[in-house]
Amino acid sequence: xxxxxxxxxxxxxxxxxxxxxxxxxxxxxxISSNELSSCMHVTASQIRQDLNNFGGFGQQxxxxxxxxxxxxxxxxxxxxxxxxxxxxxIGNLGQAIANYVKFEKLGFKIxxxxxxxxxxxxxxxRDIPIRxxxxxxxxxxxxxxxxAALTLPKQNAEATAAQLSSLGVHAIWNFxxxxxxxxxxxxxxxxxxxxxxxxxSYNIANxxx
Amino acid sequence: xxxxxxxxxxxxxxxxxxxxxxxxxxxxxxISSNELSSCMHVTASQIRQDLNNFGGFGQQxxxxxxxxxxxxxxxxxxxxxxxxxxxxxIGNLGQAIANYVKFEKLGFKIxxxxxxxxxxxxxxxRDIPIRxxxxxxxxxxxxxxxxAALTLPKQNAEATAAQLSSLGVHAIWNFxxxxxxxxxxxxxxxxxxxxxxxxxSYNIANxxx
Numbered sequence: 001x002x003x004x005x006x007x008x009x010x011x012x013x014x015x016x017x018x019x020x021x022x023x024x025x026x027x028x029x030x031i032s033s034n035e036l037s038s039c040m041h042v043t044a045s046q047i048r049q050d051l052n053n054f055g056g057f058g059q060q061x062x063x064x065x066x067x068x069x070x071x072x073x074x075x076x077x078x079x080x081x082x083x084x085x086x087x088x089x090i091g092n093l094g095q096a097i098a099n100y101v102k103f104e105k106l107g108f109k110i111x112x113x114x115x116x117x118x119x120x121x122x123x124x125x126r127d128i129p130i131r132x133x134x135x136x137x138x139x140x141x142x143x144x145x146x147x148a149a150l151t152l153p154k155q156n157a158e159a160t161a162a163q164l165s166s167l168g169v170h171a172i173w174n175f176x177x178x179x180x181x182x183x184x185x186x187x188x189x190x191x192x193x194x195x196x197x198x199x200x201s202y203n204i205a206n207x208x209x
Numbered sequence: 210x211x212x213x214x215x216x217x218x219x220x221x222x223x224x225x226x227x228x229x230x231x232x233x234x235x236x237x238x239x240i241s242s243n244e245l246s247s248c249m250h251v252t253a254s255q256i257r258q259d260l261n262n263f264g265g266f267g268q269q270x271x272x273x274x275x276x277x278x279x280x281x282x283x284x285x286x287x288x289x290x291x292x293x294x295x296x297x298x299i300g301n302l303g304q305a306i307a308n309y310v311k312f313e314k315l316g317f318k319i320x321x322x323x324x325x326x327x328x329x330x331x332x333x334x335r336d337i338p339i340r341x342x343x344x345x346x347x348x349x350x351x352x353x354x355x356x357a358a359l360t361l362p363k364q365n366a367e368a369t370a371a372q373l374s375s376l377g378v379h380a381i382w383n384f385x386x387x388x389x390x391x392x393x394x395x396x397x398x399x400x401x402x403x404x405x406x407x408x409x410s411y412n413i414a415n416x417x418x
Binding site: 013018076077079092096099100106108177179181189194195196197199200201202203 | 312
């Protein structure tokens with residue numbers, strides 16, 4: 001991938017992947033861009049434009065081969081590789097993530113759980129023991145960690161992110177209520193649940209009118 | 210709000226609100242668009258453009274009054290009104306949402322919890338009893354419900370959304386792994402955690418290169 005592709009395009013790719021997966025489950029082998037467009041509520045030209053960023057995958061008059069397109073988008077999204085994930089902060093949200101089997105099907109494997117609360121030490125979620133955060137430096141020496149999910153309070157997020165970077169973990173899936181854009185050599189995906197709730201609130205207020 | 214404002218702009222407003230809240234907490238009374246720009250990693254012209262959609266709030270040579278801008282953005286986002294929220298599906302994610310006190314500070318009040326698992330009946334999360342989903346029609350007769358958070362399996366999401374609409378609940382905060390764009394007279398905000406994880410995966414793959 002030589003050219004820079006906008007994050008708006010990237011944001012739509014998982015959705016294509018999801019719909020194509022459902023089509024595959026339903027036994028659909030090929031689909032026209034018009035049909036794909038109508039089930040996804042995206043214009044056919046948007047779909048063509050998006051996919052053309054990666055070379056395009058359709059054939060004039062044939063449409064898309066669902067399996068092929070699904071596999072190619074999977075590769076674009078890096079899903080042909082397994083990602084080892086640790087979760088830091090094993091409250092309800094951390095547990096929800098540790099328990100979400102769907103992620104494993106996509107190649108995201110939970111390999112470690114960490115917290116600072118001694119009461120959690122040695123407890124398990126899906127047979128994975130909860131370790132104390134101070135054990136993290138030892139842990140990464142023997143286990144490859146590709147992604148750290150941060151489900152911890154905002155005030156601890158930045159220090160933990162800096163520590164992760166120094167330990168060679170360079171991707172964070174961040175649920176803490178703070179943007180982590182300043183951490184050096186770190187790929188960050190922020191999931192701000194309050195932000196999404198506020199966007200919903202806006203749309204409720206403006207739907208009524 | 211007469212004109213349609215793009216969802217891309219709306220998506221940035223909660224982030225402005227969050228940063229302004231932090232500035233307020235830090236005792237900052239006014240800020241130039243350049244300063245706001247540098248702490249938010251957004252260009253000053255982007256900030257001005259975004260705010261101009263709502264009439265603009267800055268004064269030439271003075272910058273922004275932080276409290277005023279915070280309050281105005283809060284109003285734009287509908288945060289001057291309280292929203293009553295129910296959570297349907299009290300697994301780990303549903304519990305995480307029910308426990309997240311931050312939401313309450315923004316005026317989102319959890320008023321009911323529902324599940325279909327009889328084993329959960331009568332258990333409580335933060336003093337709110339878990340009710341059976343079949344009690345929902347009775348519940349909405351006596352309690353105003355503005356938003357339903359759906360933290361339930363994908364296969365139940367569409368039927369539940371349709372039921373909510375028929376019961377007069379017209380906003381869904383959807384965590385189920387399916388888009389709910391087809392439900393009539395319903396404002397939907399989808400939070401697809403897998404999609405966000407896939408976007409992170411893409412950015413990891415393309416960061417290396």
